[in-house]
Amino acid sequence: MSAGTDDARAPPGPPAEAIPLHTIVEVSDGPALKQCCAMLYQSEAAKWLLGESFHPGGLALTEQLGCALHLAAGDRVLDVASGRGTSALYLAERFGCEVVGIDYGDTNVASARAAAAARGLSARVAFRQGDAESMPFEDGSFDALVCECAYCTFPDKTRAARELARVLRPGGRVGLADLTRTARLAQELDTLIAWVACIADAQPLERYVQDLRAAGFIIRTVESRPEALRELVQQVRGRLLAAEVLQGLKKVAIPGIDFAAVRGMARLAADAIERGVLGYAFITGVKP
Numbered sequence: 582m583s584a585g586t587d588d589a590r591a592p593p594g595p596p597a598e599a600i601p602l603h604t605i606v607e608v609s610d611g612p613a614l615k616q617c618c619a620m621l622y623q624s625e626a627a628k629w630l631l632g633e634s635f636h637p638g639g640l641a642l643t644e645q646l647g648c649a650l651h652l653a654a655g656d657r658v659l660d661v662a663s664g665r666g667t668s669a670l671y672l673a674e675r676f677g678c679e680v681v682g683i684d685y686g687d688t689n690v691a692s693a694r695a696a697a698a699a700r701g702l703s704a705r706v707a708f709r710q711g712d713a714e715s716m717p718f719e720d721g722s723f724d725a726l727v728c729e730c731a732y733c734t735f736p737d738k739t740r741a742a743r744e745l746a747r748v749l750r751p752g753g754r755v756g757l758a759d760l761t762r763t764a765r766l767a768q769e770l771d772t773l774i775a776w777v778a779c780i781a782d783a784q785p786l787e788r789y790v791q792d793l794r795a796a797g798f799i800i801r802t803v804e805s806r807p808e809a810l811r812e813l814v815q816q817v818r819g820r821l822l823a824a825e826v827l828q829g830l831k832k833v834a835i836p837g838i839d840f841a842a843v844r845g846m847a848r849l850a851a852d853a854i855e856r857g858v859l860g861y862a863f864i865t866g867v868k869p
Contacts, residue, residue: 637730637758637760637806637809637810637812637813637861638758638806638809638812638813638861640667640668640671642729642758642806642809642863643668643671643672643727643729644671644675645863646727646729646756646758646863646865647672647675647676647727647756649756649801649802649863649865650725650727650754650755650756650865651754652672652676652678652725653676653677653678654676654677654678655677655678656676656678656679656724656725657678657679657680657681657722657723657724657725658672658678658679658680658681658723658724658725658726658727659680659681659682659683659718659722659723659725659726659727659748660672660680660681660682660683660726660727660728660729661683661713661716661726661727661728661731661732661745662683662684662685662713662728662729662731662734663682663683663684663689663693663708664682664684664686664689664693665689665692665693665696666682666689666692666693666694666696666697666706666708667696668682668727668729669681669682669693669697669706669708670693670696670697670700670702670706672727673702673705673706674700674702678705678725679705679706680705680706680707681706681707681708681709681718681723682706682707682708682709683708683709683710683711683713683716683717683718684708684710684711685710685711685712685713686710687710690708690709690710693708694707694708713728713731713735713741713744714735714736714737714740714741714744715740715744716744716747716748718748719748720747720748721748721749721750721751721753722748722749722750723748723749723750723753724749724750724752724753724754725749725753725754725755725756726745726748726749726753726754726755726756727756727757727758728745728755728756728757728758728759729758729759730758730759730760731759732757732759732789733759733760733782733783733784734782738784738788738792739792739795739796742792742793742795742796743796745793745796746796746797746798746868749868750868751868751869752867752868752869753867753868754801754865754866754867754868755793755798755864755865755866755867755868756863756864756865757789757793757863757864757865757866758806758861758862758863758864759783759784759789759861759862759863760783760810760859760860760861761783761784761785761786761789761805761859761860761861761862762783762784762785762853762858762859762860763785763857763858763860764858766783766853766858766859767849767853783859786803786805786860786862786864789862789864790803790864793864793866797868797869798866798867798868799866799867799868799869800864800865800866801865801866801867802863802864802865803862803863803864804862804863804864805860805861805862806860806861806862806863807854807857807859807860807861809861810854810859810860810861811851811854814847814850814851814854815851817843817847
């Protein structure tokens with residue numbers, strides 16, 4: 582499998598370390614938001630706080646999503662917003678399928694390709710740079726796709742849903758895992774780190790189902806998994822404490838973190854989860 586060309590390159594932007602994670606974002610500016618999120622996903626600060634998997638439930642939930650989609654050897658699978666390639670590589674190893682990952686960040690794509698090469702998977706796993714709202718693939722290119730904790734960060738969700746349907750063949754399966762909300766969130770949860778953690782623009786579960794149906798999918802399963810989000814927030818709080826201690830001891834330097842602001846965001850998120858305002862779910866469907 583060829584890795585392809587980087588024909589959907591993101592515009593240049595400031596270094597991730599130069600963007601404060603507590604910055605309030607202007608969600609109406611789609612291209613700027615995509616660029617900021619891409620830069621921050623690639624930053625050491627985000628890696629410190631979110632770990633390698635970057636989504637609730639980690640690889641255990643990725644495996645469950647793959648099982649729900651009945652992935653198997655011979656399937657060609659797309660991982661939308663693939664990050665550093667953790668899920669794509671796991672799916673290829675676990676299910677024997679071919680996987681293509683697409684991500685907006687060029688550093689993420691380079692890291693994912695290096696990881697595939699190091700694990701001897703470059704023949705079955707490829708990564709391309711591109712925009713989920715306008716993907717550089719032909720119609721009907723894939724048998725299945727996954728999109729984990731990323732759909733809610735796409736500024737134009739309706740367009741993104743149509744793209745998911747376009748690149749699947751008839752009978753192709755979609756697996757969407759994302760944060761959900763039941764009420765309006767506090768303004769403090771509209772920061773860049775909240776976008777990176779998929780919190781800021783979480784939508785009601787019904788909105789995701791409606792978007793997929795409007796794009797032509799037949800919904801197969803809808804499962805609520807709030808415990809996965811609860812564990813991620815606990816992980817962020819623990820990592821934040823460790824980062825503060827290590828930075829205070831001058832054992833590590835993590836530019837871009839306002840510890841008080843991120844600590845407050847994590848506290849608000851934890852409270853929202855306990856009140857049932859924030860949750861996590863995965864949805865599967867099929868293209869007729």
